[in-house]
Amino acid sequence: MIERIEIKGQNFSLHPSGVMFWEEKQMLLISDVHLGKISHFRKYGSAVPQNAIAQNFERLSEVVDYFQPSRICFLGDLFHSSLNLEWDLFENWMQDISAQVMLVIGNHDIISELKYEALRIRIFPELIIDDFLLTHHPEEREEHYNICGHLHPGYKLNGVGRQQLKLRCFYKSDVQMILPAFGEFTGNYWIRPNVGDRVYAITKKEVILVY
Known part of the structure; x- marks a missing residue:
């Protein structure tokens, strides 16, 4: 939901995957996918399941199929580090994408811009669209x-006793909307909202206003 x-x-529209769809612009906004991180972890001995790599691409395809955007904007950290086998998977994924794809560069995006341009992905340090800064x-x-x-x-939801539920979230203030990380195994920054802010926690199936 x-x-x-x-x-x-x-x-x-806020989606349980962590993406946000801008309806007037038909633009799908996705942040912090961190492709390649799973392969990086596995290379150095972390017990991360191999099928998690395929699941990342399946989830990307599902949200694209759901919203049918004309534009897709990745808000940085599309790839976690340098080239690895997941780049080949990403090239294959891009072959099925008809939408215009843009990448706002993040601190982890160290792969040559020429590689992205070869896949018809436009690169930006930031984007200004009408009243919005991406x-x-x-x-x-x-x-x-x-x-x-x-x-x-x-966001940490506290229940009776010492029960606590930790969930990814969209964090909205009067001046800013911060999207959750789309990628798996990325960690979280546990926010403490101020009065007037809004927190939209996400589960596997729904987005819930919790603050």
Whole structure:
């Protein structure tokens, strides 16, 4: 179940995968996929299941099929580090994508821009679209509302006794929307919202306003 919200007169859909769809622009916003991280972990002996690699691409395909966007914008850290076998999988995935694809560069995006350009992916340090500023790192500018990633926001729900549920989340303030990390095994930054902020926690099947 998705959650629909309005920001500065524009409509957005929040999806349980962690992506956000900008309806007026038909643009799918995805942050912190960190492709290649699973292969990196496995190379150095971490017990990460091999099928987790395929699951990342399956999840990407599912959200693209669901929203049918005309544009896809990755908000940084599409790849975790240098080239590895997952780049070949990404090249194959791109062959089935008809949407225009853009990458706002993140701190982990060290692969040559020429590799992306060969896949018809446009590279930007940031994007300004109408009243919105799309970045990887959180930014605050008076004239634009910031949509970003980088922090991998998460929220701790406390129950009776010592029960606690930890969930990824969308974190919205008056000036900014921070998307959760799309990729698996990325870790979380546990946020403490301020008065007036909104926290949309995500489970496997739904997005829930919890604060």
